[in-house]
Amino acid sequence: MDNAPDASADAVVTHPWTRYVAMGDSFTEGIGDPEPASPGGHRGWADRVAEELSRGHNDFAYANLAVRGRLLQQIVDQQLAHCLSLKPDLITLSAGGNDLIRPGGDPDALAEKLDSVVQILSLGGATVVLFNGPDTGSTVLGRIRSKVAIYNENLRTIAARHDAVIADMWSLRQLNDPQMWNADRLHFSPLGHHTIAAMVLDSLNVAHTLEPLSPKPMPQRSWREARSGDLVWAREYFVPWVVRRLRHRSSGDGVTAKRPLPGPVFGPGVPLGSGEGPPGAEDPVRS
Template sequence: MLTNPTHTSLVAVGDSFTEGMSDLLPDGTYRGWADLLAARMAAVTPGFRYANLAVRGKLIGQIVAEQVDVAAAMNADVVTLVGGLNDTLRPKCDMGRVRGLLEEAVERLAPSCKQLVLMRSPGRQGPVLERFRPRMEALFACVEDLARRHGALVVDLYGAPALADPRLWDVDRLHLTSEGHRRVAEAVWQTLGYTPEDPDWHVPPPASAPPGWLSRRTADARFARRHLLPWIGRRLTGRSSGDGLPSKRPELLPYEGPGT
């Protein structure tokens, strides 16, 4: 693989993972791995342009309908596509339909860019992952197959021990912390062929004393009240956390931060 290639533009397509939740900035907006990656690419390529079409809560059908053609029309050097995981977490999920939509997205995006990047999304240790693991792994098998057939790169976040560590996940247990997003940015950076800044991004943080029983139960109760119950409510009413929200960065424009 080339070292420090020249990429002049990046378009990110997807859901909350690519939008950057829960890497919160002081102004209340989210940064995330795609912004961090864009900042690093911009630092080595003057005039670098970046768009992020991601919106939290989007299913793969919505990503295809709302983001894919927009991204393809931008003819960027690099396009990242991460989608379908929200579908696998729904009580009812037609994996055949998910695979078909993901294939449609790849078939439309791959010819439009110099390099398409797909991912095996990270999975936090715990009972939620175990419940949905078969669907997730079916999705990732589809990602690997599409990458082989269309010349896309695959970033294996699912197989990275660090990104399974609960300490790198926010209190909602669905989104990575700032440190988690930093590691994802590093993983994509290296997969694209740039010189590693953190060769050990996949290694978990040093061991720490586990929280006590009372701390765990308190955290579980807080999680259920603030995150799990609202999430269930949205599922039951057919609503999404991204309803009515625009794309994070809808135009392919020169990138000037924040991202560090």
């Protein structure tokens, strides 16, 4: 990210896209980056990317279909047709992480399913951005590191086959900083979302105003303080997560997309509701 092109706050960002649709789960919804003023109450890396892409582009529109807890097949069933109906020229897709975390998650089988999805998304000529998984010691994600690595290699093959762009989180070593992560140790913090947004824009070769931040190292904790923090995390985050898995429930049950229709990123045209609206509703931006 240190090589990011410089752009002033008022500069017009040069890029070819006019309509961006984000697909995915909690990562793309923006969980971990709370913002009451944003649709759905969360901002996230996708909103931050859209904000940069919209600078100087009055006709730029952005929709975010992501819903927390969604598995790959649910994303396909609930978001793919909606995305295609919006006729985007830029699509980001992050999917498969929730599948890999679950017992029996097969990175090769997931990649085979994802390959056909990317093929469909790319048929209309849209630029498709795929996310590989981060290489992190996070308590949950660190346990599936080998599966993530296999999935990542499959993603590179898929991207090469369909001329997609890889947003390379595996190589984003800044994510090893604990300050990049939310208290649940599974989602990213506002700083993490900011860092990922800058990486996505760099991957698209788009100049932006997101300056790399160098957070101060976290103070060294004593063994007793660290143990206490682990117990609090387990009680508030890990145990409820395990219970939901055992009950076959998702954190996204009853949640709808925060930006189901494309609209301006800034100004009065931004939807202020909870993201409700039928996938087939009339598109107010482009007929």
